[in-house]
Each structure stands twice: as C-alpha cells, then as structure tokens.
Amino acid sequence: MLRGNRSGAAGDLAMAWLVLATAAVAASSLFAILIVMARVPGLGYLFPGTEFYRVALTLHVNLSQWVWFMAFAGALWTLSMRREPGTWHWVSLVLAASGAVVMAVSPAFGALKPLMSNYFPVLDNAWFLTGLGISALAVLIASALHLVQATRVWLRPGGGKGDLESVADFGLWLAALVVVVALLVLAITGWRMPDGLEGLAFFEILFWGSGHIWQFCLTTLMLLAWLGLSGPRIDLLSPAILRRLLFLGVLPAVLSPLLLYAGAGSVEYFSGFTYLMQWTSWQVPLFFGVLLLIRHRQAGVVPETGFSLSLGLLVLGILLGTQINGQTTLVTAHYHGTIGAVTLAFMGLTYPVLGHLDCNMPSRRAIDWQLRFYGYGILLMMAGLAGAGLMGAPRKAAGNVAVEFGIESISRIVLGLGGSLATVGILMFLFLVLRQLWPGAAVRRVGHG
Secondary structure, three states: OOOOOOOHHHHHHHHHHHHHHHHHHHHHHHHHHHHHHHHOOOHHHHOOOHHHHHHHHHHHHHHHHHHHHHHHHHHHHHHOOOOOOOHHHHHHHHHHHHHHHHHHHHHHOOOOOEEOOOOOOEEOOHHHHHHHHHHHHHHHHHHHHHHHHHHHHHHOOOOOOOOHHHHHHHHHHHHHHHHHHHHHHHHHHHHOOOOOOOHHHHHHHHHHHHHHHHHHHHHHHHHHHHHHHHOOOOOOOOHHHHHHHHHHHHHHHHHHHHHHHHOOOOHHHHHHHHHHHHHHOOHHHHHHHHHHHHHHHHHOOOOOHHHHHHHHHHHHHHHHHOOOOOOEHHHHHHHHHHHHHHHHHHHHHHHHHHHHOOOOOOOHHHHHHHHHHHHHHHHHHHHHHHHHHHOOOEOOOOOOOOOOOOHHHHHHHHHHHHHHHHHHHHHHHHHHHHHHHOOOOOOOOOOOO
16 A cells, blocks of 8 residues: 655655654553543542543543644655655644644643533643644645645546555545545634634534544545555455545545535534534445455455454444433543544554565564554443443543442443553554664664565
C-alpha cells in the first residue's frame, strides 16, 4: 500500500509526522492513567476532585484522538506523495506540533474551566483554544495540500493505476476530502451559531456536526490500514470494487453539509447528524472487515494481530452502541471500541511504515505483545465501562469512588485493570517506535529497498 522506501525530504517529513503522532498518544496515556485511577474505588480519593478529572479527560481526548490521528494521517499523506514536499507541508507540521504543545501546557497558564462537549471537550481558556485553533489550521493546510496535489496527479494522462497502490491513494484522497468538509461545516456552524450562546452549549453545537463527519475520515483511514496489514498475503477484491466501497463509505459524510440548512443547534441539526452516525457510518467498515477476514480464511492465512484485534474492537463497539440508553458509561464503552479499533489499526500499520522510512522494524514477537496489551486492555476497559453503565454510572464524571461490593465497583476495578494494560501497550508502542526514529539510534538499512 505504501509507495516504496522513502528518503530525502519526503521521508524526513513523514518521520516528523510519525514522531508527533507517537508523542501525542504517549502524552495522552499519562492523562489516561490519571483518569482511570480517579475512577477506581479507594484510589479515587487520592485525586483532587471532579475538575481535576475533567481537565485530564479533556487533554487525553484531544491528544489521543485529534492530534494522534491527524498526525498519523499527515504521515500517510506524505508517504503517498509523488513529489517532494514544499514549504507549506513543513508549515503544517510546525503548526500541528505547536498547537499540540500549547494545548498540553494550557492548564498551567489559564483558568481551568473544562467543558465536556462531545467529540472535542475543551478548556475554556485562551491558551487551550488558541492551541486547538492552530492545530485545526495545520490539519486544514495538510489535508487541502494533499487534496489538490493528488487531484492534479489523477488529471494527468496515466496518473492513476489499477492496483492496490491506487486504492490507497484514492482512500487517502477521500480522507482528506472528509477532513476539509468537516472543517467547512465547523466554520459554517460557528458563523450560523444562534445569538447569545456561550460555554458548553456553544461548543456542543460547534463540534456536533463536524465531529460526526470527522469520524468518517477515521474509518476510511482504518480500512486502508487493514488493507496494508492484509495484502499482498491474501487475494483481495479488484481495485475497482475496493475503490467503490471506500467511496460509499464516505458519501454520507460528503453530503452531510445539507443538514446545515435546518440551522445550527436546531433539533433537526442534532438528530440529523445522530442518524448519520447511527445508520451510515458502520456498515461499510463492518462489511469491509468481515470480507477481509473471510479472504484470510480462504487463503489459510492467520490475520495480523493489528487487523484482527481492531476488527474485534469495532464489532464489540457497534454492539454496545445498540444498547445505549441515556448518558451513561455505555456511551464511553461504545466509543472506546470504535476509537480503539482505529488506534490499533494505526499502531499495526506504524511498523510497516517504519520499514518504508528505512528503519529496522521491531521483532514480530514484540509487535504482537504490544498490540495485545493495548487491545486486550481496551477490551477490559469496555467491559468495565459497560458494566458500570448498565448500573447507571454517568459518563464524563469520576463517579462513586467508595470501596463497596457491587457490580458497579467491580466494573470500575476491571476498568482500572484494563486501563493499566492499555497504558502499558501505549508505552511499549512509544518505546518500539521512537527507538527506531530517535536521531542516531535508528539502524538505517542503507542500500536496501
């Protein structure tokens, strides 16, 4: 799926994006430890309270989702380029890194006012919002550059190819398109925001539509990661069919700006994007994943750990989503499955990416252990969150941390165990990847590729 071994400016830029992605997911794990421990009966008393929990949750979500996912997308967009990167490619990277740092340090410089808006909770202070804005600008530049350059390539005679590489190029183009659409919806929503809104209500409306659209970018990139972890070991469908599936997967997101005609913040606005997620976001990824699994079995090939665990998390996340009834931790269990599936796919693909950057890959045993720690840790977290949610535990709150015997307390202990395992997996990922990317430490495979 990746275009040969990359060196020179393109390789350096892709490597820098990968370092940012890895650093973001590692930093988020530190906040995740605090979040999980704040929910564990007995241990929760050691933490300073609800506001502390919400601040840690805000930073964790933005680093582990927005920065990690978009930085990894930046690495993939760079690796798919057919020309060397220009000044604006480097500008987008610098802005992305700057925005992430500003968000991470913002609690030290501004009032701690966490607002638990869906998709992107925020700290309502100038430092955090500035960092988030800088990061969004970086992603807009990176995605727009890829969109324009990839389109120009296709318009040239012979620009497209009828192989798996062309499928990856098309999928990355679609992912960039969805990001641009999501940011456009974000801008229009802010422009058409009802007068007098501020605080949580403002950000809830602002991110509702764009957040739902953005998820289609993540699922598209996840499917490409699955392809990268599957081929050429199995007999895939034809490139034409794969491209059609990818297109069908993002078509609802591309058409979704039509929902803005109802007015930002209206009942139709909220219900429209909710139905978009419920009825159009999971069918293609699920069909895609099951089809790949069947192809593995037909070929007698054991699926890569990154693919099989990612698909398992996605299926479980979808099933838990059908049980949601109210704002309990069942919602959290659902999206930990779907988001965890994306993270596992990205982690699994990171190791082949290292090979394309002329780095030595870690051993297969080390890779499998890392992915299993993270994957099974997320599964335990989902079980703990689901158990607590079935007992009515509210989401986005530390909850009852008293030591009591009951299903909810046991569920919180399982959550703590799962969070600890997942954190070990993230720290292993940090070690395995940065050991190869650290200047002077990586053993380059000079003369190969």
